[in-house]
Amino acid sequence: MRQYLALAILVLFTACKKDETPLDNSTAPLSIEFDNIAGDKNLQLNTGVYTNAANEPFSVSVFQYFISNVKLTTTDGKDYVVPQDSSYFMINETDVASHSVKLHVPQADYSSLSFIVGVDSLRNTMDISRRTGVLDPASYSDHGMYWGWNSGYIFVKLEGTSSSAPVDASGQRYFRYHIGGFGGYSTPTINNIRSVTIDLTRAGIASVRRDRETNVHLMVDVLKMFGGSSSISIASNPTVMFGPFSVNIADNIPGMFRHDHTED
Amino acid sequence: MINRKLTMGVLLVLLFYACSKQVEQQYAVFRQPGNFPAPAYNLAGNEITGKGFELGRKLFYDPLLSADNTISCGTCHVQSAAFTHHGHDISHGINDRLGSRNAQPIMNLAWEKTFMWDGGVADLDLQPIVPITSHVEMNETLGNVLNKLRSSAVYPALYKDAFGSTAITTATTMKALSQFMVMCISSNSRYDSIMRGEGPLFTQEENEGYGIFQQKCGSCHKEPLFTDLSFRNNGLRPGPLNDEGRFAITLNAADTYKFKVPSLRNLAYTAPYMHDGRLRTLNAVLHHYGQEVQETLNLDPLLRQTDKPGIALTEAEKLKLLAFLRTLNDKKFITDKKLSEQ
CATH class of the missing domain: 1.10.760.10 (Cytochrome c-like domain)
Known part of the structure; x- marks a missing residue:
């Protein structure tokens, strides 16, 4: 009798334990690489010279952007949403480690990847105590990704020099594109949040397994920021920040992201 | 006897503890003034x-x-x-x-x-x-x-x-x-004491000024904060910087030249006035509303109720209004040691 009881208790405990941790045993590493390029050249800050769709030569000195709200979809149509609190990333060209977004996701075959370029409106209006990591306005050393005067994050920042840019107050021919705007706290205004969905089937689905680290390699082309649904001229618009014109650049943003290959 | 002494001692200690606790509480506790609404801050x-x-x-x-x-x-x-x-x-x-x-x-x-x-x-x-x-x-x-x-x-x-x-x-x-x-x-001006029925009363001049205020100013400078917290264009001629105010935040053309309605509390201490501090005295402010309101983009409809934009005020009304506005000065607020650099 006692033996049966012990067995029953054991079974009960095992059963309970299983229920508590349904996914942990099956997660595996997945990295998403954001490889910044300029057309058919690698992006080289300051030294590389590129030509945009308006035939203007330019160099890039700052390129950084937020990636957030990452979601994966399996080949059989199931969604895996990366937990909200760990789904904010800052890709900064000067920081190589930041180019690779490291995730742990359930083992599965993923055929689609989606994310937001920028920060969703909820996080833009959240209590300061919830803004940690890359969302902490104190976390940016030189190039802030947060507008204090008009509370909200800068989603994408591209700055550089171009002979097509007019001479600015500091005597340089500099262009500055700071794209942000989440739609406004209480009064509606521009919304430059853009979501990107990438079909992984053409260049290789991500088969995530415990015994390896799968890497989805994306190309992010700065040239596409100037050309896509709108052609952007540095000469005509050397400074684009929070203003109506920024929507034209925001509309080009999804076209910058392309899946190159998957390593697994 | 010993027991009683001990009890007394314990009681005294407890009393002291309670008092010091109370002092700290009073010092740091947020109290909603009796004549104020619930705060917006979380x-x-x-x-x-x-x-x-x-x-x-x-x-x-x-x-x-x-x-x-x-x-x-x-x-x-x-x-x-x-x-x-x-x-x-x-x-x-x-x-x-x-x-x-x-x-x-x-x-x-x-x-x-x-x-x-x-x-x-x-x-x-x-x-x-x-x-x-x-x-x-x-x-x-x-x-x-x-x-x-x-x-x-x-x-x-x-x-x-x-x-x-x-x-x-x-x-x-x-x-x-x-x-x-x-x-x-700031909730301890004469106005506040009067509103809370703490004793003082308006003088006749202040009372008449209060009536003029309610009739001509109170819809934007809403009591008891003396602002309705909205954004309005009060007809200032755009300055050299052409500051477009709220438009920069909403990018909505209907917000061009609108600025937050400021409170009228403590005006005696806060000169100069307006978003760019262009008016140095309250007389200049009243002169603006009486004589100098400009028909600029999005001028507030409340300043457009007569043929001439602005608020019609006689000199006698201005004096009464100024008398009322003085009741909004809160000396206790500007001298409260608790708020000073220590």
Whole structure:
């Protein structure tokens, strides 16, 4: 009798334990690489010279952007949403480690990847105590990704020099594109949040397994920021920040992201 | 006998403990003035404590918040001027660089829903980031402010007292500053005492002024805060900078030239007036509303009720109005030692 009881208790405990941790045993590493390029050249800050769709030569000195709200979809149509609190990333060209977004996701075959370029409106209006990591306005050393005067994050920042840019107050021919705007706290205004969905089937689905680290390699082309649904001229618009014109650049943003290959 | 002595002793100790506790509570507790509505600030998300308030006050008066350690919040928000920059149309920040707008009072902010003249900041906890990082104000990065606080000899212990940990974060720093700012409550003017029925009464002149105020000013400068917290164009001729006000935040053409309606409390201490401090006296303000309102884009409909835009006021009415406005001055607020640099 006692033996049966012990067995029953054991079974009960095992059963309970299983229920508590349904996914942990099956997660595996997945990295998403954001490889910044300029057309058919690698992006080289300051030294590389590129030509945009308006035939203007330019160099890039700052390129950084937020990636957030990452979601994966399996080949059989199931969604895996990366937990909200760990789904904010800052890709900064000067920081190589930041180019690779490291995730742990359930083992599965993923055929689609989606994310937001920028920060969703909820996080833009959240209590300061919830803004940690890359969302902490104190976390940016030189190039802030947060507008204090008009509370909200800068989603994408591209700055550089171009002979097509007019001479600015500091005597340089500099262009500055700071794209942000989440739609406004209480009064509606521009919304430059853009979501990107990438079909992984053409260049290789991500088969995530415990015994390896799968890497989805994306190309992010700065040239596409100037050309896509709108052609952007540095000469005509050397400074684009929070203003109506920024929507034209925001509309080009999804076209910058392309899946190159998957390593697994 | 011994037992009784012991009991008395214990009682005395308890009494002392209770008293000291009460003193601290009184000192740090947020009290909604009897004639005020419920505050807008989320007090549940930032419980005000004596230590948190004191830390916020120390930060408020500490020039460490600026790039060259010369400018504190208190530099441009001077208590004796109801936390404005008395006598300055616009303020000079680091290296005497000039801003473009008049410093607003740190006063009754717990009831405000947006901050700054254009309402660009929607949460008091995010407001200090603006002056800290502004090129013409403190010109510092938030990260660097935190590093300076972390390496200070005194701050880590003060954070521990206030928030239970020596860790110095953006959140605790902003919440401490909010605790101080939320406690900057001006609710003890003569007007307030009269409204709460505490004894004093309006003089006849003040009373007539109050009537004129209610009829001609009170819809925008709504009691008891003396602002309805909205954004309006009051017909100032655009200045040399062509500051478009709220438009910069919403990009909505209907918001061009609109600015936050300022409170009328403590006007005796907060000259000059208007978003760019262009009017040096209250007489000039009343003259503006009486004679100089311009038909600019989005002029407020309330200033357009007669053939000539503005508010018709006789000289006698102006004097009565000024008498009423003087009842909104709160000497206790500008001299309250609790709010001063220690």
